[in-house]
Amino acid sequence: MGLLRYLYGPGRHEEHRDPHVVAGFRSAPELEPGVRADGSRDLRRLDALLTQPLALLGERNYRQPVWHLPLRAAPEDPVMSDRQWARIAHEVMDRVGLAPDGDFGAVRWVAVRHAADHVHIVATLARQDGGRPDVWNDGYRVRDACRTVEQQHGLRRTAPADRTAARRPSRGEIEKAARHGRPLPSRTLLRRKVQTAAAGASSEAEFFRRLHDEGVLVRQRFSERTAGEMTGYAVALPDDLNGDGRPVWFGGGKLAADLTLPKLRRRWTGADGSVRALSPFCPLDGRHLSERTRRAVLRTAVRRAADESATTNEFLDRLRGEGLLVKLRYGQTVDGQITGYAVAFAAEHDGKEPNWYPGSRLADDLSLSRLRQRWASPVADPQVAVDHDELTPEERQALYDDAARAAAFATAQIRRHLVTNPHAAQDACWAASDALHVAARVTGNRHLHRAADAYDRAARAPYGRIPTPTPAGNALRTTARLLALTGTAKDRTVVSMVLLVANFISLLDTIAQLRSLQERHAQADAARRAAAHTREVRPAGSAPSPPPAGPNAQARLAMAAFPNAWAPLPQVAQSRSAPSASTGPVRSGRRRP
Structure with a gap:
């Protein structure tokens, strides 16, 4: 009764106008509540009709026996007549399975219209033949029914219930x-x-x-x-x-x-359970990083291992645990005495000799002798990491530039898939979300935060499937890891983000095209909204971003080398749905309609 009072009442903000039944388990005139002498509605008869089948189920009733579904048209859709809304309500109840066409023992229900753009369907979860209806995963059936109705009536097309959208706050x-x-x-x-x-x-x-x-x-x-x-x-x-x-x-x-x-x-971890990455450093392929970035990343890894160690053996074990290759130097006077070390990226070990970096080359205080002096100090505490200003402004800029080239490489890979196989770029679409979220976190830019939030739906594969890793996706994860490393420094020196932002815009525009080719229109819209927010980013010293009509000059410059693979470059001047379940089917608790 409480829900019916609300539907026939004035609404929370006096928004309800002319509430009336447009469809139901009987004809609309038979179900319409009577009007009392004072103008109020007498809802007792309709309440009794709807709740009568609940007595047949007895103890087998649902704990929440009221099923409530609002259906709303989009603002740009035409205003539909009562007859059209009635057909929509019957179609939805048929496809959801609560009241199939021609099933005279189905549940009892009504569709009440009290505004021009929407109706409310109310049903009791008890069949008239004494059976208990199935409502498991009914939200997916509602979504499929709505998409059918949208096609039949030429309404705004909405997304399928494929779990690509995040859970919205209530x-x-x-x-x-x-x-x-x-x-x-x-x-x-x-x-x-x-x-x-x-x-x-x-x-x-x-x-x-x-x-x-x-x-x-x-x-x-x-x-x-x-x-x-x-x-x-x-x-x-x-x-x-x-x-x-x-x-x-x-x-x-x-x-x-x-x-x-x-x-x-x-x-x-891989599909076989093998560990895919043990540290933030081992997924980074040193062959694709500039010299300055390689040193900065390796120094960060070595310093972290040193801060958490107290002995030479523990330090070397931690370096290997970070996924790095370690080469030891032994003394000539004492057998087995370790006098130095060098590190390299594990990803470079492909049959060729990797580029080794001795600790003293990374930083003066990272030579093995200096580390041993530090560990021997009585004030040294291996449990407390030392806070270092690890990156110079030039190194931080190098990390941003390498991250931008990684994003450009991923864009090139996705563009190849636009013609050959649009579904092969899912891993890159998913990893782009990582790059956007980390970029927003380390820069604190509100437009990038909005872009990351807007892009959220475009990232996911249907039903939360995890895609197989690809070179394009790994490049974007490299982008995220490089940007995350810049956020560890105390000195927040302003760096030029012009190339990175331009490449993000190009990446998001390409993903929007990809999602359109896949006919995932909601995900394409999400990527376009993210690109629009990214265009609002104003890096220091940059001009306003161009309109979204096409790639800007910076984006064309970043993509000029395509389809060449990403490699180190020299320093150059480089919805309201329609109709849709706006809140989903709602079991309204143990209240009577």
């Missing part, structure tokens, strides 16, 4: 954020933090460490069968509390389909 979460003066609901902010942590991490342990560093509360779930086996996690913000004063937790799957723990583990 109305209560949005209102709670507004009451507390937060710019974003907790669910949205946590998803951003989890995605950024996953993009910069190369292992499960590092992922959780990054979340802790961001001030996110983490609760891990362990198996009840296998001791010590972690099966999931949940995250919360310290200042987001419920009525009992406890944190409001969100599991990874409640944020997005690809943020569950098993899906995240696929980032770091």
